[in-house]
Amino acid sequence: MKTAVVTGGSSGIGKAIAERLRKDGHQVAVFDLNPSGEELEYKVDVSDPQQVAAAFAQVREELGPVTILVNGAGLELYKRFKNIDYATWQKVLDVNLGGVFHCVQAALPDMVDAGWGRIVNISSSSAQSGQQFMSAYVSAKAAVNGLTKSLALEYGPDGITVNAVPPGFVDTPMLRRSESKGLLGGTIEDHIERTPVRRAGRPEDIAAACAFLISEEAGYITGQILGVNGGRNT
Ligand code: NAP
Numbered sequence: 001m002k003t004a005v006v007t008g009g010s011s012g013i014g015k016a017i018a019e020r021l022r023k024d025g026h027q028v029a030v031f032d033l034n035p036s037g038e039e040l041e042y043k044v045d046v047s048d049p050q051q052v053a054a055a056f057a058q059v060r061e062e063l064g065p066v067t068i069l070v071n072g073a074g075l076e077l078y079k080r081f082k083n084i085d086y087a088t089w090q091k092v093l094d095v096n097l098g099g100v101f102h103c104v105q106a107a108l109p110d111m112v113d114a115g116w117g118r119i120v121n122i123s124s125s126s127a128q129s130g131q132q133f134m135s136a137y138v139s140a141k142a143a144v145n146g147l148t149k150s151l152a153l154e155y156g157p158d159g160i161t162v163n164a165v166p167p168g169f170v171d172t173p174m175l176r177r178s179e180s181k182g183l184l185g186g187t188i189e190d191h192i193e194r195t196p197v198r199r200a201g202r203p204e205d206i207a208a209a210c211a212f213l214i215s216e217e218a219g220y221i222t223g224q225i226l227g228v229n230g231g232r233n234t
Pocket of ligand 1: 010014033046166169175
């Protein structure tokens with residue numbers, strides 16, 4: 001049994017990942033802005049390094065060294081580029097990219113000590129294709145893909161694999177919010193028509209990919225960007 005931290009694990013994709021890792025026999029601590037009150041959920045803003053460090057220290061004390069980290073917390077912003085003020089741009093980068101930075105820095109010492117670790121970063125298919133009105137978010141997620149590759153090279157010798165899963169069109173509260181605000185460029189049904197496998201993704205689809213990348217048998221897979229998107233971005 002290993003100890004995992006899943007950020008953004010109170011909702012949508014992160015929640016499904018936490019459930020899947022529990023089913024696979026791991027102890028799972030969830031970090032989220034608004035925890036649902038379940039056991040082992042910690043209130044943490046991943047963009048705040050002090051909160052992240054304190055939460056990791058608590059998990060280490062309660063559950064032991066953290067050798068699995070899934071960075072799922074994410075913040076979207078839909079805005080025409082010329083209307084984004086720099087503070088808002090920075091906030092989106094602080095959560096989506098800075099959050100990964102802080103959590104990886106906090107988790108690495110345990111993984112290096114163990115000579116084994118698994119890091120999976122949930123980026124976004126929009127980083128592959130670009131996305132109008134989402135330049136800040138897409139920039140952060142593209143940087144997460146780059147960070148993933150660099151960390152894979154740096155920490156492979158320590159027995160740590162680092163991969164990214166960029167979801168595309170997964171039915172979660174985030175996607176439903178975008179649909180209700182008219183930001184999807186059509187309804188979810190319209191998008192299903194345009195998706196090669198003719199359905200929306202499920203959070204469990206992303207969780208299955210993460211579970212594989214975390215498994216022992218995926219030890220030779222690192223620095224990869226494993227798209228889970230129904231064929232929308234090939
Ligand atoms: P979601 O249901 O909104 O879940 C995201 C979770 O992250 C929420 O619980 C949210 O808390 C939490 N969070 C946001 N900012 C945080 C912060 N600063 N510190 C800690 N937690 C924070 O969205 P989702 O669709 O499952 O998205 C999960 C991940 O997949 C995100 O990284 C997202 O960018 C990525 N993604 C999703 C899709 C998709 O189709 N759904 C596509 C591409 C990428 P609150 O709700 O309390 O704010």
